[in-house]
Amino acid sequence: MDWQEARAQFAACRRGIAYLNTGALGLISDRVADAEAAWKEYVREYGRASPSVLGCIENGAQAAFGDGPGGAARTWVGVNRLSERLADLMHVGDSQMYFTANTTDGMARASASLRWAPGERLLITDAEHNSVPANARDAASEHPISIDVAKVQDLFGEKDFEQKWIDAIVDKVAANTRLVVVSEILWHLGLVLPVPELVRRCKVKNPSTVVMVDGAHTLGQLEVNVQGLGCDMYATAGHKWLCAPSGSGVLVVTNELNDRKDFRLRIRRAWGEPESGRRAARAVDPSWGRESTSQIDWSAVQESTLIGLGAALDSYEELGVAAVAERVRYLATAAVERLSTVKRISVLPGAGAPRQTGIVAFAVDGVTNREQAGALVDQLERRFKVACRWVGDPPLVRACFHYHNNEDDIEALRRGLSELL
Numbered sequence: 001m002d003w004q005e006a007r008a009q010f011a012a013c014r015r016g017i018a019y020l021n022t023g024a025l026g027l028i029s030d031r032v033a034d035a036e037a038a039w040k041e042y043v044r045e046y047g048r049a050s051p052s053v054l055g056c057i058e059n060g061a062q063a064a065f066g067d068g069p070g071g072a073a074r075t076w077v078g079v080n081r082l083s084e085r086l087a088d089l090m091h092v093g094d095s096q097m098y099f100t101a102n103t104t105d106g107m108a109r110a111s112a113s114l115r116w117a118p119g120e121r122l123l124i125t126d127a128e129h130n131s132v133p134a135n136a137r138d139a140a141s142e143h144p145i146s147i148d149v150a151k152v153q154d155l156f157g158e159k160d161f162e163q164k165w166i167d168a169i170v171d172k173v174a175a176n177t178r179l180v181v182v183s184e185i186l187w188h189l190g191l192v193l194p195v196p197e198l199v200r201r202c203k204v205k206n207p208s209t210v211v212m213v214d215g216a217h218t219l220g221q222l223e224v225n226v227q228g229l230g231c232d233m234y235a236t237a238g239h240k241w242l243c244a245p246s247g248s249g250v251l252v253v254t255n256e257l258n259d260r261k262d263f264r265l266r267i268r269r270a271w272g273e274p275e276s277g278r279r280a281a282r283a284v285d286p287s288w289g290r291e292s293t294s295q296i297d298w299s300a301v302q303e304s305t306l307i308g309l310g311a312a313l314d315s316y317e318e319l320g321v322a323a324v325a326e327r328v329r330y331l332a333t334a335a336v337e338r339l340s341t342v343k344r345i346s347v348l349p350g351a352g353a354p355r356q357t358g359i360v361a362f363a364v365d366g367v368t369n370r371e372q373a374g375a376l377v378d379q380l381e382r383r384f385k386v387a388c389r390w391v392g393d394p395p396l397v398r399a400c401f402h403y404h405n406n407e408d409d410i411e412a413l414r415r416g417l418s419e420l421l
């Protein structure tokens with residue numbers, strides 16, 4: 001499949017929409033939508049919990065009843081296979097994977113799973129997505145702990161920001177810092193952060209500190225290598241860059257952490273006993289671990305989401321992880337160059353840097369509050385069919401380039417901004 005064929009799979013692209021908001025929610029391709037719809041129809045026809053339907057969810061199959069609804073034979077990737085593929089794709093190593101609702105949900109469950117002792121500390125930075133401080137506040141309202149915030153936001157414009165980012169965070173790691181949460185890719189500026197070195201330094205300073213990585217923007221955009229990061233937990237989701245349905249969150253927890261007495265994973269569903277330990281946690285998981293799908297609580301899982309996730313993975317793997325990463329960087333670099341001619345715009349750090357991703361953010365002279373930013377983004381969509389969003393305070397405009405985008409989308413953005421500003 002080449003880029004043009006990949007683009008043609010998306011109805012929004014065929015309608016001429018320059019969709020630059022993958023960082024919020026990825027587009028759903030025909031392949032994913034068709035797979036989900038076919039599954040829903042199949043389940044309606046043959047019964048949701050018929051043994052053969054459950055077997056089909058687990059192991060994947062050609063429709064268990066011959067040709068299936070409408071006479072068309074279909075194959076589905078079973079959850080077992082899906083689990084293996086995701087584990088391989090994300091290089092999870094000696095870990096368990098759990099399905100969650102989304103990244104935020106995964107991080108919330110993960111931080112609620114720590115047995116906090118009074119006086120312990122939770123460390124985040126001031127450059128995290130809102131969901132991170134929100135989860136931290138929840139933890140601090142439920143336990144007698146404090147939150148530390150490393151100030152890193154102003155460092156990203158500096159040339160050697162990587163080292164400064166690491167130092168600013170490690171500096172705040174104390175003997176009683178229980179959890180550190182950092183992003184792998186900055187949600188507003190799109191920079192990839194040097195997480196492996198950060199994890200190493202945090203563990204040197206306090207070996208019992210748990211490091212959780214917010215990987216919301218990595219899966220489907222750049223290679224995910226959980227083992228390579230060295231973190232204890234990794235939360236991500238398929239609904240952004242993997243272009244999978246909503247509800248396809250993934251949480252990875254290392255077996256080492258899962259086995260610790262001061263950690264008990266808070267993923268509880270109707271089936272199974274609420275025992276401690278990873279085996280029990282997996283058994284009551286709404287989702288699945290690598291070894292066991294037989295105890296998935298189907299009442300809690302949107303099966304069609306899994307089917308859609310499988311189809312989204314098919315497309316991603318056909319295109320190739322490295323090729324997609326190269327493509328998004330190419331488009332982002334081209335966009336930065338093209339936008340440099342537009343007056344009143346300053347493209348922010350990240351763009352053009354070696355650590356750049358497909359996310360491009362820019363400040364607009366005179367756009368200083370959310371009303372102005374919202375109006376600009378609305379006009380871009382209404383008049384120029386460009387879908388993007390503003391982020392942060394003061395607001396930046398963020399454009400996300402994915403494999404289905406092309407030069408026409410960059411031009412639509414440039415033209416829209418040139419005419420509006």
Ligand SMILES: Cc1ncc(COP(=O)(O)O)c(C=O)c1O
Binds near residue numbers: 102214237
């Ligand atoms: C860095 C980052 N973390 C977490 C989230 C929340 O992601 P989700 O929608 O998967 O909960 C976002 C959403 O944009 C994000 O950008």
